[in-house]
Amino acid sequence: MxxxxxxxxxxxxxxxxxxxxxxxxxxxxxxxxxxxxxxxxxxxxxxxxxxxxxxxxxxxxxxxxxxxxxxxxxxxxxxxxxxxxxxxxxxxxxxxxxxxxxxxxxxxxxxxxxLPEREREPDWTWDENDDNPGSCTDPSGQVWDLTAQYRDGEGHVWHWAGGFGRDGDDGPIRPLMSRRDWSRTDVQITDIPGPLSQLPADDEDAGPVTS
Incomplete structure (x- = not known):
């Protein structure tokens, strides 16, 4: 010993x-x-x-x-x-x-x-003093309108679910999204099949979201 x-x-x-x-x-x-x-x-x-x-x-x-x-x-x-x-x-x-x-x-x-630490993806950012922020910014600097609706790569329409979530214990914080038909809810925006395209306000699929 x-x-x-x-x-x-x-x-x-x-x-x-x-x-x-x-x-x-x-x-x-x-x-x-x-x-x-x-x-x-x-x-x-x-x-x-x-x-x-x-x-x-x-x-x-x-x-x-x-x-x-x-x-x-x-x-x-x-x-x-x-x-x-x-x-x-x-x-x-x-x-x-x-x-x-x-x-x-x-x-x-x-x-x-x-050992070198795994590079961690930065969080999405928004005005944390606003209980209902109108936009957020992804790590690349792109600003996303949280009042808008988005069509994914498979044709489904999504809207902001009203919150943000973390991927795992130490993953980045991103906005949570829900489908317009409510078949999927609280999905991280990066988990939605892309590309996401913002719907114009006059699009027939961009009407008010109802529960």
Whole structure:
């Protein structure tokens, strides 16, 4: 078992102090323990059956999503997020493991590099102070009239559903659209078969939308 300078450990020692011996016949780690008196450095023999060692934090700190780490066997570990937003490791076989489990089972853990972040598509923008905005702007700078109706590439007519939605947990925010016949509702505008063409106000399909 090996350890790295800077790792945070929790060591539970069971026994009774009988005597103090200078030096140790075994390889040892020296543990800095902080207390109100300023702290002390304790020598802990490696492989000592009476001492239970739990790894608390890797020497390089807590792994962050987007980083690539490796365990003591050299296996690469990609840092992702669990359903609660906490960092976790994903292995090459597709399995996920908590930082604590991997650290104690295959530590010490060391970072390799920060992987480049996936470029995120910008949000569509609108006047957020307006409860009923009349237009919004897509990432390319095109302004879309939210009071108008649009015909898609399959001939269906759509109108703004009155809200905006995000694609996934960290996807871009886009306007939500509904079909004029209400067969589909609250669909992100980019999920509608294109191209979208704005209907003129005098088009026979551009009349008032009724529920």
């Amino acid at each position: 090996t350890y790295l300078p800077g790792e945070t450990l929790q060591i539970t020692i069971t026994g009774q102090v009988a005597r103090i011996v200078d030096g140790s016949p075994w390889s040892e780690i020296r543990l800095d323990v902080a207390d109100q008196s300023g702290g002390i450095t304790l020598p802990i023999p490696l492989g000592w059956a009476a001492a239970k060692v739990i790894r608390i934090k890797p020497a390089a700190g807590v792994p962050k999503p987007g980083e690539l780490w490796q365990n003591c066997q050299g296996a690469e570990l990609f840092v992702t997020k669990d359903r609660y937003g906490n960092p976790q490791f994903a292995t090459a076989d597709g399995r996920t493991h908590s930082i604590e489990w991997m650290n104690n089972t295959f530590g010490p853990l060391t970072p390799i590099r920060q």
